[in-house]
Structure formats: C-alpha cells, structure tokens
Amino acid sequence: MKKVKSLVVVLLLMGLALTGCTSKASGTIKVGLNLELSGEVASYGEAELNGIMMAIDEVNAAGGVLGKQIEVVKLDNKGDAAESTSVATKLATESKVSVILGPATSGAVKASVPVANQYKVAVITPSGTADDVTNDGTKAQPYAFRICFIDAFQGVTMANFASNNLSGKKAVILGDSGSDYALGLAKNFKAQFTKNGGTIVAEEAYTAADTDFNAVLTKIKNAGAFDVLFIPGYYQQVGLIIKQARAAGIDAPILGGDGFDSPKLLELAGAAALNKVYFSSAFTSLDTDATVVKFIAAYKAKYSAEPNMFNALGYDAAKLAIDAIKRANSSDPVKIQAALAATKDLAGVTGTVTIDALHNAVKSAVVITLKDGVQTSPVRVNP
Amino acid sequence: MNTTIFSRKNLLWTVFIVALFTLIEVLMMADIIGAYYKITLMLIGINVILAVGLNIIIGITGQFSLGHAGFMSVGAYSCAITIKMFPTWWGFGLGILIGLGITFVIALLVAIPTLRLKGDYLAIATLGVGEIIRIVILNMNITNKAAGLSSIPMLNSFPLLFGFATLSVILSANFKNSAVGRACIGIKEDEIAAEAMGINTTRYKTMAFVFGALLASVAGALYASTFYVIKPESFGFAKSIDILVIVVFGGMGSLTGSVVATLALGVISLLLQPFAELRMIIYAAALIAVMVLRPQGLMGNYEFSLPKLFQRKKRKGEGA
C-alpha cells in the first residue's frame, strides 16, 4: 500500500516538475520575486511588492523592455530562510527567470545567495542591509546585489551626526534584539561614536512583539545623564517608543536609521512627540526632485496611501533590474549580472545609485530632522 | 516471534528502501526531479525525522510537548558553529555529536522536573522551554544573536539525508516495538494503571522524551547543513506547531502516519505556493476540519507492515 502511495507521490512530483518547466514564452521576460508575503515580517515584503509591481506595470504600459512585456513570477518565502532557499531554487531552475528581486530581510537574502551563485541568476535585495549580504568583506558575492544602504554606513552616519552636529558625548542605545538590522546599526553606531570620543551610557533592548516600553524607558531615564538616544529599529515599534519616551519626560534628541522612514511614524507617535528626532534615509518626501514627486503622486493614485521607504526601495530595485536588462540587451541572467555590476549613476527615487566592487549601492544619505512631526532641514551625507 | 536480523520482514523492508532510494536517485540524475524538487524532498526528509521523534513523545508516550523546535535549534546551532570552523566530514560528524550531547543534557534537565506535569500543563511548560531556548540563543554572542549564522557549508546531500531519515524511522519503530515502547504505550493509555503495574513511569517518560529530542537535534543539524542560514526565529513556536500538525494529521501513535503525513503536507505546501496569502488560511481551515471530522488523524494507530501486505495478497489469491 505504501509502495503504491509513494509511487503516486513520485508520479505527482514528476508531473509537477514537468508543468514547472513551461517553455519560456518567447514574448516575455521573466522576473522572479522572492518576497516575505506571509508571517511576521509580511509587511515589508508586501510593501516592496507594491513598489515593484508599480515599477513593472509602468514599464509594461510603456511597451515593456527590449520590446517584450515583463512577466512576474511571484513566490512567498514566508519570512523563513529555508523557504527562501527553496523559492530561489524554484525561480532559478524551474521558472527560469532572468533576475530575482528580493527577499527583503537579510537572513532570507543570505539563504538565497548560494543558490543565485550556483545557478547564475542575480538577486537584487531592496532592503537587505546586513554588511555581509553581498560580500564577505573583501570579495563580492558574484550574483548578489542590493539597492539599499548597508548597516555600517547608516550606523557611522548617525554616530557622526550625533558627535558633530549635535555635540553629543553620551549616548544610550535602545535596540530591537530580534532584528539583525538593529544589531548591525547599533554595532556600527557604537564603534563610531566611541571612536569620536563619546561614551555609551547604557544599552537596552526590546522585542518586536512589545507595545509597552515604559519599563525600559523609566530605566533609561534614571540611568544617568545622556545627550542622545539612538533607536535602531523599525517605525512600527519606534513610533510607540518615541511617544512613550516623550511622555515619560525623555527630552533628549532621538536618532535612528531608515527604519524610521514611514508616514506611519507620525501616526503612531503623534506630531507633538516628533521633535528633535533625526534619522538617516535615502528617500524623503521633502525631495523636490521631479522623479520623487512623480513617484509619490503615482503611488498615492494607485494604492491610496502615502509611500514609505520599503515601497520606494522596491520600486527602485525593479527599476535597477529593468535598466540592467536594457543595458545587457538580453534576458540572459549572466549578461544581466554583468550589467548590474557595471551600474553607474542610475537615478532613482531613493537616490542616484552606483554599484561598487562589493556589490553595494553607493549613494548618499540624507539626515532628516523632524520638527512637530514634519520633515525639515535635510543634511546630505556622502559615503 | 522472529527476532533475527535477517528475518523475512527486514529483508523485505531493505529491498523496498533500496528500491525507493534508487528510483529517486535515478529520477534526480535524469533531471526529471529538478533542483527545486530535490531541495523540497530534503526538507521533507528532515521533517520526517522531526515527526517520528515527536510522535514517540506525543503519540506513543502521550506526553504533550510543544517545544520540539527548541531541541532542533540546539542541534542546528551546534552543527553550524562546528562546520563553519571545520568544513569537512569530520567536522560534520563532530557537529552532530556535539549537538546530541548538549541536547541530551538539556532534555534530561527539562524532562525530570516537567514530566511530572500532565496534559495541558505539560504542553505549556514545554512551550515555555522552547521559548526560553530560543531567547537564550537570540542573545548569545556565539550564535551571532539575531543575525543568525550564515554561509554555512552545505555538507548535506540527498543520499546522506535519506540515510538519516531511514535510520530515524527504523530506530523509532524499534523503540515502539520494544519493551520500553510497550511500557510507554501503557503510560499513554493509563498512567496510573501503569504505575500500579510496577512500571517506573518517570524513567520511561524521560527515555521517550530524550529519544525524541535527540532525533530533533539530528534533524536540526541536517537542516543547518542544507539551507546555508539559520536564525533563531526559524525555530520558534511556529516550527513546533508545524511538526505537531504533521504528527496529528498522520495519526498520533502511527509512525507510518507520520511519514505519510510529512509527504502529504509537503506536497500540499508545494501545490499551494502560488496562493501565498491564502495558503495559511487554507492550512488552518484544513487543520480544524481534520480535527473535527477525524481527530485520530489519517492513520489512527495503524502501522504499515510489508510482510502482512504480502500475506494478505497470498491469502487473497488462495481464498477466492
């Protein structure tokens, strides 16, 4: 009985294998999406999906690329590293896509990079910021690219801002202990800040499941005098933290990374609390650049919501892929990889991008000040 | 009862397993089973090890453990740290052994106090243990905290995994059919009666628990050496539930059921891939439906037996 059952299963798998290998419709170029569409980090994958689809729809409406329409193969990695490996394998070997966009989270990206290298299909992550996603420090991962900052850059930028622009000597770090993004930012901030002569007075943690931060905020308030509070984390928690911190009487300037960058931050924290808040970002709605203005308007029209950083990064990642396909003049993944590595001064919504030897995106950041919840005084920082 | 190693039953099984393995290998080499399906089969293999291990604890001994993923993570991290330092076969073996060692100690430490608890309380206590293990790993430096470990060399391969999976099923079946296993079944059926019959319930419950935990540890080590990256959140409550669902679907107490259910759920997951957002809703609804309509799972207590299959065929041929 079991033998029959396993035979049936094997035949089923064979059938699936055969259906998976559909002959590439000669009229389309396939782009694979490996995104977190379910699970705890689904909001990032979903946000990037919106940005990506908007870019692809725009291009398709204008006639496609190289005369062909772009066909999207969208798969969900459930926010799990093992699933990400599976999905990347499927996209590269079964669906035979030309390039893969995503995942959004560093861990999932790192799980898909060996697959990308093995089957020679480039992976572009819109928001995988861990330093070792695209390179091992000295050498680039051949088939991994990113369009976002790296943790080292943002951490250093904010530390310098704290030391130089805010004359801060003592800092407190309150980080998301469950996020590698937060850990990376905190580590780099700490290193740079101490190098600049400052001291870290306290390091505390929270988790993404928390909504009540009063305990740790009371502790910080009583930990001694400090000049700046660095919160490397995402707006969903940071918004609440800032609101509760200000209510607890913590008046010090609050610093953060591009995880702050979302219209939701204002909704969660309230305008009154968002004073003396500074964060680095690539995307700012303040930008008077025509491309950005157009993007924000188009996004609002299509999705009836203000775009946030993840939407913008998804959009730019898709645009980068399409630009590389154009320059490669082919849908061959290997040629596209070469074109990606040679990307220079590509204008996007999140800045002008050049891909460097380590496959990181070289672009300038903007340190934004929030005054009464409104973005002001952008300070541009170049790498 | 035939207890020799070369019994008819064992010979039949060996032939079956070798035939199955050869068939799959041939299909893979002919690229009929492509890379994607290969990796899916490997994941199914890992889940088989997890499922039979958990079935020994829950199905055969009746101890409701919700922290199985915790032991998996111990095995995974031990192996990952070791093979990153020594990316060789020796390193791999050492990694698995270290994982087994640490898991053994933790499982024992957990089992002795908590197995006194019953039913729901035990479930929640083991849930707590799983969470504690996850939080500790999340905050240790050697495990790289939230970033997890990446660039783990892929030392695993399908033959190796198939071998481990087969071994796990054989060991579990032997456990179930031994005197220890029978004592455990007795404990599941009625613990007080078993105690009254002179069975040292604590001893057997602990044995079953540790056995299951060790299998989970091996599965974790294989998992780490297959997927390049491990993070603490891969081994949370959700993972424990995943394995629990497999065991329940297949039928608690039936090892055959665990294997079949792992396959079935793996295939279903594959088929539902295009429906990402709906997948979990369908999955949850199916889970409720199965529990309401057939709580004993697919196979209840039934165990597949090759010799019996042939006996029945023979008798059918003779009878009519």
Place this chain on the structure above:
Amino acid sequence: MQQFLQQLINGLSLGSIYALIALGYTMVYGIIKLINFAHGDMYMIGAYIGYMGITVFHLPFFPALIFSMAFCAVLGMVIERIAYKPLRNATRIAALITAIGVSFFLEYTTMRFMGAEVKTFPAVLSDKSWIIYGLRINFQQIVIFATSIILMVLLQIIVRRTKIGRAMRAVSVDADAAKLMGVDVNATISFTFAIGSALAAAAGILVGVYYNSINPLMGMAPGLKAFVAAVFGGIGIIPGAMVGGFAIGLTETMVSGYASSLYKDAVVYVLLILILLLKPSGLLGKNKKEKV
C-alpha cells in the same frame, strides 16, 4: 525610590491588560478544560472591530467598545459551536490542536483582509496625564486598570450570585451531573465563551486606544503571557486571573527595569515552569487529589 514607584505603576498598568485577557482564559478553561489558544486572537479581533467601528462607522469610544464586545461574543459562540463542541469528548490534545488551528485562521484571515501593516487608532480617549510627586500617571492607564477591576468584580458577581453563574460552576465541576440536574450544558458553555470573548475584545480595544497600534499578530505574545498569568494565579479562579495578571506584569517590568531587558520574556516563562512544578493549582488554587 521614585524609579521603583514609577516602575510599579508601569507594571500594574501592563498587568491590568494581562489580567483582562487572563479572565477570559481562566473562565473557558474552568468550564471545559481547554486552553483556548485562539483567545489572544479574539483580543486582536476585538481591537480591529473597534478600529473599524471608530474609523468606518464613526462611533465614539464607548459605543465602539460595546459594539466590539458584542461582535466578539457572537464570534466566540460561533467558534465554539463549529470547532470546539464536536471535540468535547475527544482527547485534550485534539482540542488544543483545533484551538491552534482557529488561532492561525483568525490571524491570517485578518492579515488577508486588513493587511499585515500596523494600523493606528484615532485618539478617541483623552490622553491626559498627571505628574504627582514626580510620578507620571496617564488617564488611559487608570481607565484600563479600573475596567479590569470592575469587570472582574462583575464577573465574580455573575458567577457567584446568578443562576447562570451557578450553572457555570456546576458544569465546570462535573458536566454530566450538571446535565442530569437539568442544566443546559451547551447553552452554559456558549455563554461562557461569549463572556470570555467579550472580555478579550474589551482588552483589545483598550490596548488599541492606549498604545495606538494594532496588527494582526498582536495577540500572540500577550495571549501567551496572559495564559501564564491565569495559571500563575490559579486557573479556573477568577480573582486568580487578576492576581496572576498583575504579578506577570510586575515581573516583566521589574526584570526589564532592574535586570536585563533582553530576558524579560524568558523570566516569565521560567516563572511559569516554576509555578507548574511547585504549585500547579496556582497561587490561589487548592490542590486537588487526582481520583483513579
């Protein structure tokens, strides 16, 4: 000293939310011995229904609260009828697994229809806060604290002084005997679920207003901690849920404030294991001998 008192306030504030959720857990467990894993998600649904009430129907706070509680009461009864009733005589494991299935179903359905992104509550309750002797207290904190105490007292009155309460107590002791005495067991159980779910909904909407943020997975962590609270105080005992809730809230706050903010959750689970080992009937529970 001042820091300690402030942390005390923080802890009681956090604890009152756990207490509200724990009340529902303890009631359901008391009557059908089921750990309703989906209870934390009922809290989340309550928050979302309240959100819709306020943003879509433009209800003020109090009507939205009632609306949400009513909706969840009905939803709780429906779930009980469909998913739990058929398993009343099955193994405990089967019932627990069904509860887990219901939990996932609620979470992912909400995610599908409302999106995974957090939603912010409009400010419908006064945000005023006072500083007394340097200690900060917020109006909403007082509302939550008061609500949990009032609901607990109400619940105790219902359970101890009304006919339906007597029925609930009877069913929790021995369902068959209760049936023989003419108690409508099904209706009683449905009623229990309705109340439990309504309480969870109240907690959810209060949390949504107070913290300003809701998301489909918001019920997981508080649900689990509330369960620990219920067990800690004595599962099946209503004042126990309150005691447990405050205890867990205070523990979490004190560990975060004075020890390590990294391990605050782990300590709660260690506490759970300790209480299960040392006094499984909970702080306010009585030890029951198991009959053969």
